[in-house]
Amino acid sequence: xxxxxxxxxxxxxxxxxxxxxxxxxxxxxxxxxxxxxxxxxxxxxxxxxxxxxxxxxxxxxxxxxxxxxxxxxxxxxxxxxxxxxxxxxxxxxxxxxxxxxxxxxxxxxxxxxxxxxxxxxxxxxxxxxxxxxxxxxxxxxxxxxxxxxxxxxxxxxxxxxxxxxxxxxxxxxxxxxxxxxxxxxxxxxxxxxxxxxxxxxxxxxxxxxxxxxxxxxxxxxxxxxxxxxxxxxxxxxxxxxxxxxxxxxxxxxxxxxxxxxxxxxxxxxxxxxxxxxxxxxxxxxxxxxxxxxxxxxxxxxxxxxxxxxxxxxxxxxxxxxxxxxxxxxxxxxxxxxxxxxxxxxxxxxxxxxxxxxxxxxxxxxxxxxxxxxxxxxxxxxxxxxxxxxxxxxxxxxxxxxxxxxxxxxxx
Amino acid sequence: xxxxxxxxxxxxxxxxxxxxxxxxxxxxxxxxxxxxxxxxxxxxxxxxxxxxxxxxxxxxxxxxxxxxxxxxxxxxxxxxxxxxxxxxxxxxxxxxxxxxxxxxxxxxxxxxxxxxxxxxxxxxxxxxxxxxxxxxxxxxxxxxxxxxxxxxxxxxxxxxxxxxxxxxxxxxxxxxxxxxxxxxxxxxxxxxxxxxxxxxxxxxxxxxxxxxxxxxxxxxxxxxxxxxxxxxxxxxxxxxxxxxxxxxxxxxxxxxxxxxxxxxxxxxxxxxxxxxxxxxxxxxxxxxxxxxxxxxxxxxxxxxxxxxxxxxxxxxxxxxxxxxxxxxxxxxxxxxxxxxxxxxxxxxxxxxxxxxxxxxxxxxxxxxxxxxxxxxxxxxxxxxxxxxxxxxxxxxxxxxxxxxxxxxxxx
Numbered sequence: 001x002x003x004x005x006x007x008x009x010x011x012x013x014x015x016x017x018x019x020x021x022x023x024x025x026x027x028x029x030x031x032x033x034x035x036x037x038x039x040x041x042x043x044x045x046x047x048x049x050x051x052x053x054x055x056x057x058x059x060x061x062x063x064x065x066x067x068x069x070x071x072x073x074x075x076x077x078x079x080x081x082x083x084x085x086x087x088x089x090x091x092x093x094x095x096x097x098x099x100x101x102x103x104x105x106x107x108x109x110x111x112x113x114x115x116x117x118x119x120x121x122x123x124x125x126x127x128x129x130x131x132x133x134x135x136x137x138x139x140x141x142x143x144x145x146x147x148x149x150x151x152x153x154x155x156x157x158x159x160x161x162x163x164x165x166x167x168x169x170x171x172x173x174x175x176x177x178x179x180x181x182x183x184x185x186x187x188x189x190x191x192x193x194x195x196x197x198x199x200x201x202x203x204x205x206x207x208x209x210x211x212x213x214x215x216x217x218x219x220x221x222x223x224x225x226x227x228x229x230x231x232x233x234x235x236x237x238x239x240x241x242x243x244x245x246x247x248x249x250x251x252x253x254x255x256x257x258x259x260x261x262x263x264x265x266x267x268x269x270x271x272x273x274x275x276x277x278x279x280x281x282x283x284x285x286x287x288x289x290x291x292x293x294x295x296x297x298x299x300x301x302x303x304x305x306x307x308x309x310x311x312x313x314x315x316x317x318x319x320x321x322x323x324x325x326x327x328x329x330x331x332x333x334x335x336x337x338x339x340x341x342x343x344x345x346x347x348x349x350x351x352x353x354x355x356x357x358x359x360x361x362x363x364x365x366x367x368x369x370x371x372x373x374x375x376x377x378x379x380x381x382x383x384x385x386x387x388x389x390x391x392x393x394x395x396x397x398x399x400x401x402x403x404x405x406x407x408x409x410x411x
Numbered sequence: 412x413x414x415x416x417x418x419x420x421x422x423x424x425x426x427x428x429x430x431x432x433x434x435x436x437x438x439x440x441x442x443x444x445x446x447x448x449x450x451x452x453x454x455x456x457x458x459x460x461x462x463x464x465x466x467x468x469x470x471x472x473x474x475x476x477x478x479x480x481x482x483x484x485x486x487x488x489x490x491x492x493x494x495x496x497x498x499x500x501x502x503x504x505x506x507x508x509x510x511x512x513x514x515x516x517x518x519x520x521x522x523x524x525x526x527x528x529x530x531x532x533x534x535x536x537x538x539x540x541x542x543x544x545x546x547x548x549x550x551x552x553x554x555x556x557x558x559x560x561x562x563x564x565x566x567x568x569x570x571x572x573x574x575x576x577x578x579x580x581x582x583x584x585x586x587x588x589x590x591x592x593x594x595x596x597x598x599x600x601x602x603x604x605x606x607x608x609x610x611x612x613x614x615x616x617x618x619x620x621x622x623x624x625x626x627x628x629x630x631x632x633x634x635x636x637x638x639x640x641x642x643x644x645x646x647x648x649x650x651x652x653x654x655x656x657x658x659x660x661x662x663x664x665x666x667x668x669x670x671x672x673x674x675x676x677x678x679x680x681x682x683x684x685x686x687x688x689x690x691x692x693x694x695x696x697x698x699x700x701x702x703x704x705x706x707x708x709x710x711x712x713x714x715x716x717x718x719x720x721x722x723x724x725x726x727x728x729x730x731x732x733x734x735x736x737x738x739x740x741x742x743x744x745x746x747x748x749x750x751x752x753x754x755x756x757x758x759x760x761x762x763x764x765x766x767x768x769x770x771x772x773x774x775x776x777x778x779x780x781x782x783x784x785x786x787x788x789x790x791x792x793x794x795x796x797x798x799x800x801x802x803x804x805x806x807x808x809x810x811x812x813x814x815x816x817x818x819x820x821x822x
């Protein structure tokens with residue numbers, strides 16, 4: 001079965017909001033094993049909606065619409081679909097009673113145009129809306145299924161979860177599962193060279209690469225009849241990816257780098273502190289963004305000025321004078337003094353030039369030093385990063401986390 | 412002129428990311444006075460992309476694609492479009508040199524598949540990409556314009572702003588200018604009540620509200636024949652918005668809250684330090700994300716554990732025992748000890764419960780205390796925030812910055 005999603009709403013075409021409904025629905029349809037081949041967005045315009053809808057009904061088994069179920073005269077999704085499917089709209093008494101009740105409870109006056117919301121295509125399955133006035137519906141005709149949902153996510157999501165998901169779960173004879181393999185420290189092109197044949201050969205599971213800032217995700221997705229069969233298909237493919245990419249793979253369960261590092265430390269009941277210059281708290285912030293980080297993360301120092309490096313961390317003025325704030329020596333001394341001070345098992349320090357200013361021919365923008373300490377052992381890295389300030393900072397954090405991860409794994 | 416946007420990428424159809432590119436482009440095309448009638452999303456599948464593209468070329472004057480310009484064999488946007496328009500792909504030497512240089516600078520090996528990125532449709536206008544390897548292009552044929560942009564927003568947005576926006580600006584015979592008024596500390600509904608009549612009455616300039624995490628932006632856009640005329644139309648409308656929203660308006664030039672605070676401090680040659688618990692470095696990181704922050708920002712302490720609050724900041728154990736780590740008293744003592752220690756003119760402290768765990772009936776998730784110090788004067792706020800961990804942390808940072816902003820302005 002394949003599906004497509006049509007969002008109706010001029011506010012999407014004006015760029016006032018992003019189509020997060022399509023993202024949500026796609027990810028849940030993937031869980032159901034239903035392939036989504038198209039998203040479209042069309043304005044509150046019955047002519048253009050009709051064209052989209054007719055095309056969708058021709059090429060897809062399932063069409064899900066969001067938006068255009070409101071009370072105003074612009075809201076024409078239901079009317080247009082009913083016309084295209086040649087189904088009359090009939091009053092649904094239960095929905096009308098619910099809408100009346102909804103207004104009474106809120107001490108608001110119900111207008112005549114709200115009655116329009118209780119008209120639904122004849123023979124449809126009604127999707128109750130407990131967070132708004134517009135009911136949705138599921139219509140089946142000529143082997144096609146059309147699902148109409150309202151636009152506001154806080155109405156749409158519960159309606160999908162309570163009624164639409166169970167409806168399709170009963171119809172698909174497949175279970176779909178996926179695992180996300182996360183990769184760091186290798187370019188997109190190089191990664192592809194190493195695993196291209198796997199990506200090409202695989203049909204079930206499939207392997208879909210996605211590149212973010214400095215990281216790559218590989219989603220391995222299989223379709224089968226039981227959860228166990230799905231897992232049995234995925235596991236050997238993940239194993240082969242691991243063989244090809246080695247320690248560049250930092251997770252095969254979709255964890256972030258900070259989650260992996262915190263988990264490895266937490267399992268050993270070890271603790272972590274950070275000292276940051278150019279990343280300015282971003283590393284601490286990423287770590288603390290993980291729920292439960294407090295078991296591991298003790299404290300972070302953002303020593304942006306040289307004075308702060310001396311006063312807060314105890315880096316010697318001599319080191320700063322001899323090598324400069326952005327140097328391997330300073331990074332190492334930062335982490336050394338940090339763990340001395342905090343008594344944590346592990347420490348991470350970052351110092352560099354994030355730009356756009358502050359670069360020199362000898363120390364250009366993007367030059368960053370990272371140092372990690374684990375049980376008294378210190379390792380460091382020199383990075384030459386490209387991109388804007390935000391990217392230099394983000395990728396520096398990832399390198400710091402990855403360095404500590406490798407030390408924790410003894411690789 | 413009307414346009415449509417086609418996003419290419421299986422990751423969109425799998426629900427891994429939302430189509431924020433379409434939102435961005437739509438809002439900027441609206442600024443240009445170009446109507447957007449359709450968005451579509453299609454996977455990395457040349458057959459389906461071709462169908463979408465042919466339909467788009469039939470019904471729209473301008474087709475903008477995002478995604479599918481990468482080096483991998485899945486990336487087929489350019490090839491498919493060139494075929495549909497019957498244009499050969501030819502090597503663009505300048506782009507090839509740039510890509511080579513890009514890899515050299517990063518000390519990374521360039522693979523053969525990267526060469527593919529330098530092939531562009533014959534006769535196109537090349538859009539340089541300063542943040543990645545994939546150049547974009549603008550192709551004109553048979554009265555239609557096709558614009559190809561890469562998928563990552565950090566590449567796509569600068570390319571659109573530097574090349575595509577001016578390109579269309581030259582064709583529309585109008586000059587379009589806009590100013591973004593930034594608002595904090597007021598709900599979306601309340602803001603709408605206060606300025607709804609302005610939004611409705613205005614046609615040139617138009618006022619487009621957009622709500623982000625805790626902040627609201629109002630984009631005031633005017634269309635005229637000269638820059639001066641545009642500015643003359645915008646200025647009085649901005650003035651009226653300021654009258655209605657008072658000190659909730661923190662910028663009418665699109666500055667972020669942290670930029671405003673750093674500018675106000677920098678103008679006075681004052682300095683700032685931070686002490687964070689639940690926000691864990693996010694506040695420092697936002698500040699340091701602003702280029703030139705080093706003139707103002709001295710240091711930040713992420714005192715996540717109670718021990719760190721005592722040892723790093725000098726908060727008294729008595730205060731922690733009597734009031735708890737999440738209390739107004741602790742927040743105030745954090746900022747007091749912070750500025751004592753760092754000798755900065757200003758200080759900000761945040762302590763709270765970001766969730767999902769750690770809440771109690773007396774101190775629920777979302778309870779946050781913020782304290783600011785300026786020249787020895789301390790002010791504090793109690794916040795009761797809603798939403799997930801990320802939102803609680805983000806909104807806490809905004810409140811802290813806004814508190815200091817108001818103190819700096821003496822309001």
